Amino acid sequence: MTNIKVSPSGQSKGFVSNTKKFSIAFRNIFRRFFDYKSDVLMGYEYRPHYALCLLLAAEGAKKIGVKSLKVFEIGCAGGSGLIDLQYLTKQVQSYTGINFEIHGFDYGIGMPPSDDVRDCLYLWQEGEYPMDIDKLKAKLLSSTQLHIGDVANTLNSACSMSESPIGVIFFDVDYYTSTKSALDILSLLPSKALLPRTISYFDDFLFTSDYSGELLAINEFNQISCDRKISRIPHLSSYLSLKWQNWIYLGEKIFYMHSFNHNQYSIMDIDADKVKGRLDLT
Numbered sequence: 001m002t003n004i005k006v007s008p009s010g011q012s013k014g015f016v017s018n019t020k021k022f023s024i025a026f027r028n029i030f031r032r033f034f035d036y037k038s039d040v041l042m043g044y045e046y047r048p049h050y051a052l053c054l055l056l057a058a059e060g061a062k063k064i065g066v067k068s069l070k071v072f073e074i075g076c077a078g079g080s081g082l083i084d085l086q087y088l089t090k091q092v093q094s095y096t097g098i099n100f101e102i103h104g105f106d107y108g109i110g111m112p113p114s115d116d117v118r119d120c121l122y123l124w125q126e127g128e129y130p131m132d133i134d135k136l137k138a139k140l141l142s143s144t145q146l147h148i149g150d151v152a153n154t155l156n157s158a159c160s161m162s163e164s165p166i167g168v169i170f171f172d173v174d175y176y177t178s179t180k181s182a183l184d185i186l187s188l189l190p191s192k193a194l195l196p197r198t199i200s201y202f203d204d205f206l207f208t209s210d211y212s213g214e215l216l217a218i219n220e221f222n223q224i225s226c227d228r229k230i231s232r233i234p235h236l237s238s239y240l241s242l243k244w245q246n247w248i249y250l251g252e253k254i255f256y257m258h259s260f261n262h263n264q265y266s267i268m269d270i271d272a273d274k275v276k277g278r279l280d281l282t
């Protein structure tokens with residue numbers, strides 16, 4: 001048994017106003033009167049972009065009869081994202097019934113050395129974002145796995161640690177080379193290791209280019225992989241911004257990793273009617 005309190009990270013709490021903190025707490029206490037997904041869409045959650053990714057994946061999993069998903073955060077720095085994931089997966093589990101296994105991947109001693117111009121070294125440098133591994137471990141549930149080392153060496157074995165497919169991947173390793181290392185491994189996984197459309201969140205486009213950073217790694221992944229493609233979800237950010245304006249920016253970071261050869265790829269979405277709208281004459 002663990003007595004770790006599952007709550008949002010101090011970093012995320014610092015991001016929101018006291019008014020919003022109060023609203024989130026109020027809605028959590030009276031949860032049965034407030035729909036959780038509507039709250040996330042209106043921004044009433046800590047790290048709402050992480051919450052939405054988990055919700056989208058859980059809905060996708062339910063549709064095809066999957067009960068448990070892996071969630072990866074690739075690049076953890078101090079570990080605030082992992083702490084938030086422990087809290088958010090509990091929220092999404094209560095709402096959807098889907099269970100999550102959390103895996104965090106980090107170099108452990110800050111950004112690795114690089115002399116590759118495609119890593120946008122004008123934005124990031126060696127040693128930035130070091131992790132206090134012991135301090136973080138003391139805050140992790142025993143079910144949260146921390147994989148320390150170059151993601152090129154740690155990702156593959158984590159992918160096969162259980163039968164649960166990977167539902168969400170938060171990419172936050174900043175460099176082109178690190179993102180590419182992860183994507184090279186993901187491109188070779190059997191489709192059953194993923195959802196038909198695995199939610200893929202990329203954090204680091206700002207001030208990079210199509211020829212460097214995460215965008216270059218995505219473009220190269222799409223060039224070498226025939227049946228697996230990473231794509232923007234057209235209109236997602238503008239569509240979501242009808243509920244909360246911050247989605248204009250946050251929604252741009254959420255992609256699908258399509259596995260077109262997944263044997264459940266074409267199973268009808270339970271919510272498809274809501275998206276398409278009904279066309280019958282009334």
Ligand SMILES: C[S@@+](CC[C@H](N)C(=O)[O-])C[C@H]1O[C@@H](n2cnc3c(N)ncnc32)[C@H](O)[C@@H]1O
Nearest residue numbers: 075076077081106107110129150151172173178
């Ligand atoms: C911006 S920080 C992550 C922030 C974190 N996701 C959060 O929200 O708090 C980037 C992290 O990527 C890690 N990283 C970069 N390249 C890596 C690699 N090749 N393997 C493992 N970790 C790497 C660094 O150690 C650093 O901690």
